[in-house]
Amino acid sequence: MIMLSRAEEIILLAVFKLGGNAYGVTVREQVYKDIGRNWSFGVIYKTLKKMKAKGYVKKISSDPIAERGGRSRYYYEITPKGVSVLEEIRTIQSSIWDGIQKLSLKEKVE
Amino acid sequence: MAMNKERPPLIPCILLKLLLRGEAYYEFSDDLDEIYQHRISCDPKWQVKAWYWFRVLESIPGIILDKIFWRVVMLKNYFKIAIRNFLRHKGYSFINMAGFAIGMACCLLILVYVRHELSYDKYHKEVERIYRIVQDIRSQTSSRNFAYVSPMVAPTLKAEYPQVETAARAIPASSRLVKQEMAVFYEDRFMYADQELFNIFTIPFIKGNRQEALTRPRTLVISQKMAHKYFGHENPLGKTLTINEREYEITGVVANSPENTHLKYDLIASMETIADWSEMSNWYSTMFLTYLKVKPNINIEEFSRKASRLADKYVEERLSDRGVTYNYILQPLSSIHLHSHTSYEFEPPGNPIYVYIFSFVGLFILLIASLNFMNLSTARSVNRAKEVGMRKLVGAQRRQLIGQFLGESLIMAVLSLGLAIVIAKFTIPLINYLIGTTLSLNALLNSMVLVSLIAGSILMGLAAGIYPAFVLSAFKPVATIKGMLSVGSRSFSMRTVLVIVQFTISVFLIIGTLIMYKQFHFMKNQYLGFEKEQKLILPLRGGISIQDNYEEVKDLFSKHPSISGATASSGVPGRPTASYSISLVGEEDQKIQDMFHMYFDHDFIPRYGIEMLAGRNFQKEMSTDTAGAFLINEAALKAFGWKNPEDSLGKRLRSGHGGRVNPVIGVTKNFHYRGLQTEVEPLIMEILPRTFRCITLSLNTFNLKETMAYVESQWKFLFPGYPYESFFLDADFDRQYRADEQVGRIFGLFTSLGLFIACLGLLGLASFTAESRTKEIGIRKVLGASVGEIVLMLSKQFTRWVLLSNLIAWPIAYYFMNSWLKNFAYRTNVGIMIFVLSGFLVLVVALITVSFQSIRAASSDPTDSLRYE
Numbered sequence: 013m014i015m016l017s018r019a020e021e022i023i024l025l026a027v028f029k030l031g032g033n034a035y036g037v038t039v040r041e042q043v044y045k046d047i048g049r050n051w052s053f054g055v056i057y058k059t060l061k062k063m064k065a066k067g068y069v070k071k072i073s074s075d076p077i078a079e080r081g082g083r084s085r086y087y088y089e090i091t092p093k094g095v096s097v098l099e100e101i102r103t104i105q106s107s108i109w110d111g112i113q114k115l116s117l118k119e120k121v122e
Numbered sequence: 123m124a125m126n127k128e129r130p131p132l133i134p135c136i137l138l139k140l141l142l143r144g145e146a147y148y149e150f151s152d153d154l155d156e157i158y159q160h161r162i163s164c165d166p167k168w169q170v171k172a173w174y175w176f177r178v179l180e181s182i183p184g185i186i187l188d189k190i191f192w193r194v195v196m197l198k199n200y201f202k203i204a205i206r207n208f209l210r211h212k213g214y215s216f217i218n219m220a221g222f223a224i225g226m227a228c229c230l231l232i233l234v235y236v237r238h239e240l241s242y243d244k245y246h247k248e249v250e251r252i253y254r255i256v257q258d259i260r261s262q263t264s265s266r267n268f269a270y271v272s273p274m275v276a277p278t279l280k281a282e283y284p285q286v287e288t289a290a291r292a293i294p295a296s297s298r299l300v301k302q303e304m305a306v307f308y309e310d311r312f313m314y315a316d317q318e319l320f321n322i323f324t325i326p327f328i329k330g331n332r333q334e335a336l337t338r339p340r341t342l343v344i345s346q347k348m349a350h351k352y353f354g355h356e357n358p359l360g361k362t363l364t365i366n367e368r369e370y371e372i373t374g375v376v377a378n379s380p381e382n383t384h385l386k387y388d389l390i391a392s393m394e395t396i397a398d399w400s401e402m403s404n405w406y407s408t409m410f411l412t413y414l415k416v417k418p419n420i421n422i423e424e425f426s427r428k429a430s431r432l433a434d435k436y437v438e439e440r441l442s443d444r445g446v447t448y449n450y451i452l453q454p455l456s457s458i459h460l461h462s463h464t465s466y467e468f469e470p471p472g473n474p475i476y477v478y479i480f481s482f483v484g485l486f487i488l489l490i491a492s493l494n495f496m497n498l499s500t501a502r503s504v505n506r507a508k509e510v511g512m513r514k515l516v517g518a519q520r521r522q523l524i525g526q527f528l529g530e531s532l533i534m535a536v537l538s539l540g541l542a543i544v545i546a547k548f549t550i551p552l553i554n555y556l557i558g559t560t561l562s563l564n565a566l567l568n569s570m571v572l573v574s575l576i577a578g579s580i581l582m583g584l585a586a587g588i589y590p591a592f593v594l595s596a597f598k599p600v601a602t603i604k605g606m607l608s609v610g611s612r613s614f615s616m617r618t619v620l621v622i623v624q625f626t627i628s629v630f631l632i633i634g635t636l637i638m639y640k641q642f643h644f645m646k647n648q649y650l651g652f653e654k655e656q657k658l659i660l661p662l663r664g665g666i667s668i669q670d671n672y673e674e675v676k677d678l679f680s681k682h683p684s685i686s687g688a689t690a691s692s693g694v695p696g697r698p699t700a701s702y703s704i705s706l707v708g709e710e711d712q713k714i715q716d717m718f719h720m721y722f723d724h725d726f727i728p729r730y731g732i733e734m735l736a737g738r739n740f741q742k743e744m745s746t747d748t749a750g751a752f753l754i755n756e757a758a759l760k761a762f763g764w765k766n767p768e769d770s771l772g773k774r775l776r777s778g779h780g781g782r783v784n785p786v787i788g789v790t791k792n793f794h795y796r797g798l799q800t801e802v803e804p805l806i807m808e809i810l811p812r813t814f815r816c817i818t819l820s821l822n823t824f825n826l827k828e829t830m831a832y833v834e835s836q837w838k839f840l841f842p843g844y845p846y847e848s849f850f851l852d853a854d855f856d857r858q859y860r861a862d863e864q865v866g867r868i869f870g871l872f873t874s875l876g877l878f879i880a881c882l883g884l885l886g887l888a889s890f891t892a893e894s895r896t897k898e899i900g901i902r903k904v905l906g907a908s909v910g911e912i913v914l915m916l917s918k919q920f921t922r923w924v925l926l927s928n929l930i931a932w933p934i935a936y937y938f939m940n941s942w943l944k945n946f947a948y949r950t951n952v953g954i955m956i957f958v959l960s961g962f963l964v965l966v967v968a969l970i971t972v973s974f975q976s977i978r979a980a981s982s983d984p985t986d987s988l989r990y991e
Contacts, residue, residue, distance in 0.1 A: 037157055054182060057146065058188035062188075080156075086145070
């Protein structure tokens, strides 16, 4: 079983949702939309780098962009391996939450 | 918008640039910039700038964690490769590590020894304020230092010098017979001391009141060891011990005397016990060790200047007209062990030269071991070359490679340190056995020392690893992958230099050892001017006196057919003798000298085979010879300025020992009553039965066991209640060389280790050379070379190196060993043989080492070697 850290899971999902338009700025925005919190760029790059090493995303440099002084923008794209990990996580997620409708202490005691 | 870009704040940009490199930096800063440019057009400038600041600052922890994460990943890889390398080349790795570890173990042991020597008396509290006062007695012709001074010095210091906080006297006495019910033993570490001694030295009390332990006569403070020996588990306080037939009340038990003090104690009796001695108010007596503690923050130079003439007003009148002055010198307590050169030191002092020598030897061995490491690492580089090439191809920077190899040698160094500690732990009992010390590794259990050890080994790892690291990381990737690397093809490479340095040191150490041993051999076999063989000495301790019956005692022992004779004396050659002033009657006012005195009966000269130069020996028939005549030796003759031995006969001398005036009746040839380190000094001899403390029996070794039993039974009959003891003169005399011999033994041990390490290195190098020339050897064999020729070819190079090392080492060794020999008044000649011999020895050892490998390489099947690679 492959385990992702929570941060990895969130960012991998963001990359997945963004389709072909995932780079630093958009990933951070997507994370904000998803969990309502602004993460530091440091954490985002760090997590992306780690997942790149694990082979869940790949890094693609775009054509040169004038606004960046002729440098590329670095896009991230989810790999098939990344997708299968997400699927696995979803299965696990639903199986561990299975049978729980409402969370409250009383119900648990019964 | 693209044209007039707003510059983001400078400082965060610099921060980013410092933290990130290349792609990562641009990704981060460009992404940030994108939002920045977007927001700057709609929001207030300061707000956007602040936003930029925050984004950078909040990212720093993430960036740093990221860096650490990838470092660790890389480290894991380095580690894995290092371990694989280690295991694949077990032989090399073992040689490398063993050499390093043995070198470090030597250093550790030397460190323990040197620390022990340097730690003497430093454990006392406020030791920087504690001094011993010694006396320099100077006349026109002589100057002699005494560790012992008059008993009046301590009270005078206390009364007249406000700088002195307190002062105390101590007299370490000769061995005592201690009795407690059935337990009877001789104890050597007995002394009388003032109560104040406990306020100067740090001597922790286990039992008893430290404030008044020694205030009354016949009170005694004993060490824990003694308490256990005589009282077992009982509380000794208030009980009594009988010492030389006098009873002492035990008023305190103190911790055992540490090894690193010059004043070792087991039994301390109160000075009050001997308060009624006539000596106690004698300014001319030199019997008392005197210690003082000065008040804090005084001007010590001024004080020592004033104190140097402290006795003048009491003694000046009597001394000045004889041209004698008393100078007092303050010695810092902690410097006594190594730097005090007074006569009759209580414990033979350490020799600072040996501390230096050993520090150097330690450094040398460490140097050999490091050079070894450097050599082997670079020699092995061929094995690593492909790895380096691969790493470079996938993008390793030179910086990283240097880091990797440095890291490897660091790990090696730290591991070696661990191994070294284990080796040292197991060898320290051996060292203690060899040199008779009680060193312990516990001395290193000190956070400061441990930290510096680790730091030291890291430093060593760095020093040894830096050269290989740079060599290895400089390889051209393409060349390494193609296998075009040629290492060591240059005829005179760095590696050659390293080997030559190693062997120079080895040769130097071997020459040193051989010369030391030659000197010891010389000292032991030199004719001493008397016969030291087959003499059994019975010391009379614990207050036995044979003043009145020494002739009967001698006769009783001589009855046995195997004992050809006996003689009684105050001491025997090799044991300390006392010195007193002496002057020619009529010249007392002009010239007083200080000479050693020895007392013995008329049988001593013939029994010891001492030759007479002029005059006659003491004669039994002449009753006036007893306490009424002097013999002098040749040296004394010279000191008095007499040209012919006959000139001295009949001259009357006044001795400082009891002020007796006697005529000189004979002159003996010089004989070595002290070790060969010192010149034979003037000696005055007399028959004085009350000083007799030794009986010498001349034995023949036929049926020795039975003779010894006879001697013991006679002893029990003559001196009931006194434990029987005896020793042979020749062994006892050689004890004087023990300190030097110990040094020689350690030196020899470390020399062989140094040579061993150097050979390990050579072995590694030789096998490497053989390996890298496998093809060449194969081709030569195919073309008809014999095994012998190939071995010769492989050994030639090493032979040249070793010969060169010899040439370098010889003059250095000659210089240093000559100055070492100057420590001895009687010394052997250095001689060319030792040099040739050491050179030959090293050459043989080196060739044997090399031939292991070269024979294997030379006798291998050429087809195998040609198929190689």
